[in-house]
Amino acid sequence: MNPLKTLVFVSTGILFFPTPSFGQKKSDPYENYIQNSKDFKPVKQEKDLAYQAFPGWLFMPWTAQWHIGYNEQSAAWCREQGYNGAFIDRSDIAAEGSPTGRLDWINKNRFRFYVDHAADKGLLHLWDGDRVKPYLNDLHGTGVRTVPLNETTRKKLQEHLRRNITAVKSSAFRAAYALDDESSWGHFVHPTMWQITDDKNAYANWLKEIYGPASPKRDRWISYEEIRPQLARWKIQDFDASPLMDQWTFNDAYWSNYLGDLVEYANKLDPHTPCGIVGGQAPSAFGGYDYARLMRKVQFLESYNLGSSQAIIRSFNPHNALPAVTTLFHKSSEDDIWQTWYYLAHGNRGHIAWVEGWFDGKTPKAWHKEVAPTFKEAGEKIGPLMAGSEWIHDGVAIYYSHPSIQLGWILDAEAHGKTWVNRNGDERLASASHVRHAWENMLRDSGIQYSYINYVDVIQKGIPREFKVLILPACLCLSDGEARRIKEFCRDGGTVIADYLPGLWDQHGKGRTHGVLDDLFGVNHPGNLTARDLFGGKLWVEVDQDANFSWKTYQEFLTNQNHCLRDSSGFNKAVRSLPVNQVKSLESGKAILMNLSTQWYNAYRVAGVESARKREIFMKPIAASGVVPRVRLKETGDEVHGYEITYWNKKMEDGKNRTMLFLCFNPEITGTSLGGGNSQGLKTATLPVTFQFRDEIRGLTDERTGKQYPAGREFPFPWKQNEAVVVSFASEP
Structure with missing residues (x-):
């Protein structure tokens, strides 16, 4: 046996x-940037240190x-x-840097603790609750963050860290330092258009790093409102969301590096205690929650x-x-x-x-x-x-494409018109979020475990050979380098499954005349596709998220004022004129383009086991690849x-x-x-x-x-x- x-x-x-x-x-x-930039160099992340801090x-x-x-x-x-644990807040540490009696209580009872707001509150996290209301015009505008992240702010944050870490580092029971709670370069993941820093050269220098010598000249910061009216008339090949997506990516990069520098400063003060953040948000176009970057910069x-x-x-x-x-x-x-x-x-x-x-x-x-x-x-x-x-997966990888999350927001928010500024709770609405959720549950309900892999690791090292299957969930934006790595994986015997519109845009949100993986899947996504050619023929996306802003059930979310073309499989077609479940062999591998969205599985699963069997159209190629539940x-x-x-x-x-x-x-x-x-x-x-x-x-x-x-x-x-x-x-x- x-x-x-x-x-x-x-x-x-x-x-x-x-x-x-x-x-x-x-x-x-772009590959040179991913391979060599400080943006992707991790801080010290030692397993022994982590288990000393969190032994159980x-x-x-x-x-x-x-x-x-x-x-x-x-x-x-x-x-x-x-x-068996505790916490100390920055308010528990007196102005002169001496802890209150709570630390004595913690030490006496041997409770492991973390320090919250170790870098104070109001710099990395700006406002709580309704206190944001006077600043909404700033959030939605194209100026500079109300507290710009620069050297002046860095010194303030470092001073808070120095005082708070010095006050507690004598304790043998410290487990972690949290820079701040619900930190964000904006306000949580609320739609935010401003620039993160007042450094006048930072963005231009970053564009040169990511684009090379032919970097675009961007003389002003723009808002989504300059992109939104064009969505109704753009063809994919005319699409250019790069001015906006580059701004968001720059903010994410600057933010993650800024956090990483603070983590390293905390390590100088106390090299034996992990440092990071608490109150983390959903992956989003806003706030610094590109987890491919963030996970490299925290401990x-x-x-x-x-x-x-x-x-x-x-x-x-x-x-x-x-x-x-x-x-x-x-x-x-x-x-x-x-x-x-x-x-x-x-x-x-x-x-x-x-x-x-x-x-x-x-x-x-x-x-x-x-x-x-x-x-x-x-x-x-x-x-x-x-x-x-250490986690054991079953040889299935789900691809994490943060540029696709950004472009997904741009497409999703069109339905709101000018009220996009009020869009909150993006994880409840976003197409990318619902598609990921459906893929995860289809796998788990089939007895299959998975891991995500991200665009940075794939460009740097390729797709690990421990995986048999690669799933591309709503991966709208893919770079040439990512496409090459994906094709290598397939050529070497892997199975690649995409749901819809894979790589029709590049990593900056620029549309292509053909999908970068069209040759892999043996299909043709013509560059003259418009919103009228997709899903319900009205929006670029499957669901009118304005009409369903306060949805209560998945069934309601997917049916209320949506008029998508439902395939006989029970799932909505993406490109209305293309067939579904296209299969092509590439040397020893296979590539399958479903041309279907997975979102309906969220409703089928809630309805019960019989309804949930509709997932089989997505699961069959995974089983055919040799992935069998343990x-x-x-x-x-x-x-x-x-x-x-x-x-x-x-x-x-x-x-x-x-x-x-x-x-x-x-x-x-x-x-x-x-x-x-x-x-x-x-x-x-x-x-x-x-x-x-x-x-x-x-x-x-x-x-x-x-x-x-x-x-x-x-x-x-x-x-x-x-x-x-x-x-x-x-x-x-």
């Missing part, structure tokens, strides 16, 4: 894939409404509940689970070295328990918990006792067991519909490898730019389920109960659906 194959990463002490050889000149200016699972209450004080009784209560990250951000962060953290956490907002005990198991199963290292409504006066509410066993099990048992483990549940039907299984490789103290497996429930997840990650439609029943493994498994152990099983392929377990079944087994025969 063949053993279950396990992908084992060899730890190099560095978070990302091997660093490219910077300094190697390329003839293509930390539950860190953000104690803004903490009514029980910092004394022996409150510490004992924290331990009883499994609250610690708390991000809300919006727009696939958690899966993207996990994927760009291949050794699971960078400590990633998310925020827990209490909605119910069942949801708290589910969040703990779900985020453990996906590689997170803890929760920052928003303390609101936790107490009646000084009396903790009853629900704390309901969730305490889960929090303690995560902190004392499963969290430490997961330390050092394990499935023997049970089928609506009772178990929505389950997910994740896998991690763990090198044990005896030098042998074990696979850690989590069975958890994967419901819809809700949240806003202010936080979230709560479940929607959570199931809580206890069901008897049976794992059916592809290969014989040896040494299987239930890590929650300690029960051991003889070798076999089928193993029965009781599963409470808002908890997780956690087992491990030998990775070698």
Whole structure:
């Protein structure tokens, strides 16, 4: 019998894939930029440092409404509940740089803590709530950020860091420094048109770096309003969103470098503690949330689970070295328990918990006792067991193209007309977000795990050979270098699957006369395509997002005032005149252009298991590539519909490898730019389920109960659906 194959990463002490050889000149200016620019050089990211800071699972209450004080009784209560972490805010550190009594309480009780707003608030994060209203004209205008990021601002930020880090670095229990909460070069990911810095030469110099000697001369900063009216008359070959997209990319680049410099300054003050940001947002055209850049510039990250951000962060953290956490907002005990198991199963290292409504006066509410066993099990048992483990995918990669996210926003926002300035909650509306979400759930519902790969790594190193399948989700914008790497992957035996319009624009948002991958897929996307030739024949995109701004269900979102051409498969056609499911062989590989959007799967999945079977048109080429689930549940039907299984490789103290497996429930997840990650439609029943493994498994152990099983392929377990079944087994025969 063949053993279950396990992908084992060899730890190099560095978070990302091997660093490219910077300094190697390329003839293509964009490739040369990606290969050599400071924009993509990572800060120090050491696995040992990260695990010293986060040795297991930390539950860190953000104690803004903490009514029980910092004394022996409150510490004992924290331990009883499994609250094994803490936080210190910049307001807890006196002006002269001495910490308040909270640090003594933390040290005495050995709670690992992070420092929030270590670089203060109001510089990297500008306004809370309604305080932004007087500045909306600035946000939407083409001037300079109200607090420009320059040397003056840098010195202020460094002084805050110096004071706050000096105040706490004597503690042996510091886990991380957060520069700021919900930091952004604008305001969260609100549509923002301004320039990030008042350095008059910065943008021009950056354009020379990214374009080479033929860089465009841009003598002014523009707004989306200069692009929007042209969308209705542009053909793809006439399309030129580069003046706007280049501005956003420059802001992202300047921002990520600025954060990286602050992280390195924090490391000089305290080289033993990770530094990063908290309150991270969805991938977006605004605010600095190009995760291919951001993940290279931080050592610690708390991000809300919006727009696939958690899966993207996990994927760009291949050794699971960078400590990633998310925020827990209490909605119910069942949801708290589910969040703990779900985020453990996906590689997170803890929760920052928003303390609101936790107490009646000084009396903790009853629900704390309901969730305490889960929090303690995560902190004392499963969290430490997961330390050092590394994600296992099934050979499927999803492509992360940030220029496509930018262009997607430009196309999506057309429906709003001049009211685009009011577009918030982009992760609820964006085509790119919904398409990614559907791909993820089609894979997980089929028993397949995946990782994202990004445009930077692909240009620098190509597509890793550990992948059999590459999925291009709404990858509208691709550079020539990316296209070459994708074709190399296919030629070497990989399967490439695109949903719609792959590479019809370049990385700057300039339209092409033909798609850069048309020869790969054996199709012709003529450059004279217009919005009338796509989807509903009115907008460039599938959904009128203005008419559906406040949608409640996926069914409503996809049908209200939308008139797309629905294929017999049940999914909307992209180019109305082209066929669907085009397959072409290239040497030993295959390329499939679906010419379909995946968005309808979001509605089909909610409707139940039978409706969700419509995903098979997208899953068949993946199965044909040789990707087979490692394990499935023997049970089928609506009772178990929505389950997910994740896998991690763990090198044990005896030098042998074990696979850690989590069975958890994967419901819809809700949240806003202010936080979230709560479940929607959570199931809580206890069901008897049976794992059916592809290969014989040896040494299987239930890590929650300690029960051991003889070798076999089928193993029965009781599963409470808002908890997780956690087992491990030998990775070698």
